[in-house]
Amino acid sequence: MKTLCWLLRREFWEHRAILIAPLITAAVLLVGTLTQVIIKPAQDPTISATKLAELAVFFATCYALPFFIVNGFVALFYLMDSLYGERKDRSVLFWRSLPVSDTAAVSAKLITALVVAPCLAALTAAATMPLITPIFKVAFASEHYSVLPLMWNASNYANAVVLWFYATVVGVFWFFPVCAWFLAVSAWAPKNPFLWGLVPPGALFVVEKLVRGTSWVGDQISNRIDGWLPLAFNVNAAGRGGDVNVDQRHMMIPNNILDWIDPRPLLASPGLWLGIAVGLLLVFLAVQGRRYRTEA
């Protein structure tokens, strides 16, 4: 356990992007929102209060989305480089001269990509959203939009954060085989892990399309990217709202966006469990690669 902590710290020393990327994302979002304030948003007076309420919830929930997307790319680059990079600069000989098993070393990289990086992304989102809130309040201070600041309240904020961490936890399991694939490629690729990691699935997709006219491979890939959303979130729950009085207007808003959380369909889906099985196999291959290949 102590060793694992040191291994995680070591990953962080090497790949600062894990922290820097979410900070940059936050900065871009802040600057973007500020610019929106200066250039007053075109306000549509016909927009309904319900719509506004939904928008507010939507904004609060989706604020973390850019962080997660950026994190996906960071994790991709990180994993591709991890085992390949240490072979390329031969530092693997230094790391392997220490009493740390290859399984522990590979696990630390996997945990960094699947747990540490997305958690940092979600935490940065959670920490910076309160900074954006006042800007929104200024931007939408006019009468028609006055409902927005009200929606943007502490409880929505807290709920959104809970939702992000739920998504993070689900992502750990759903994206496990993807990360394991990139890790295995990084462990075995003779050179250029990017080509080895991305070309074979891409080529399979093209060949299948050309030869059989079907796109099973393509479906699998796109399912792995966003197929978990409808399985892990019951978005229909958003419609179940309560009657709330805001500014003398009655409107329907979801009582609680946490109603969206429903992991049961996900847990019942074969895709999750098959993915985990494939992922374990790929991790095993990655560990064997770390053990067997010391040169790039």
Next chain:
Amino acid sequence: MNPPNEIDGTSAAPVIEARGLVKTYGTTKALDQVDLSIGPGRIVGLIGPNGAGKTTALKAILGLAPYEGALRVLGLNPYTERARLMQEVCFIADVAVMPRWLKVRDAVDFVAGVHPRFNRARAEEFLAKTEIRSGARVKQLSKGMVTQLHLALVMAIDARLLVLDEPTLGLDIIYRKRFYDTLLNDYFVNEDSTEQPRTILVTTHQVEEIENILTDVIFIARGKIVLDLPMERISERFTQLVVGADRLNDALACGPIHKHETLGRHVLYFENADRKRLATLGELHTPGLADLFFAKLDGGAGL
């Protein structure tokens, strides 16, 4: 389960024991039926030309590559039990394998964190004697400093076996000298530890610079062990004869293993020869390792 041999404190058991070690790359045999036995407390030089199998042998010993044959290092199978083995074995593969992005301070922290036998104070004491700043990254250090850093880390580990593969490659002469001085004074002769004597296995091209520190020498060529001898037995087994042209034929009749000519005089090498007889022909010397290496590996060429 059999207890590993560290249990018996006398530790007459060899530190490295190989029987019929084979490693093939495609059709080339990098190691061909290698038998080795290295006892505790020895400083062994593994010497051979490029591609002779030195690094392959070390890789097998360090669990960095799979192999065929029987190999035990400190009673462990290095390939399957590498992580455990590395508690007792240190190695410097060669210079410049320290990751470039690593900070000196972090390197010390990390090794202290994962290595149960790492003595942090000792590493810091060693580093304090150098010009290495603890906030520097490896990429900011000179080649010599990187080796010093690596050495500082390795010296602070209370290991039973230290393996050095071309440790001074690319270093200038001052660093090389200092490297081996440090190795001997701070590592091999360590008063404050241990029950177990330390063993060092070193490979290098620069035969001369390790000649005086070795207790044993192993020559390897084309994947086979050509010579495996304690240093003190070299003088009884090998003889160098410097002879003038007039006595050359007499000397050749004694069956030298190698001959070369310098400045009109002939230098002949003999193995297990009758020294009394040779003494009547010319000057006798004990060959240096470099000469011996050349004589053994160049074989009968020149005869």
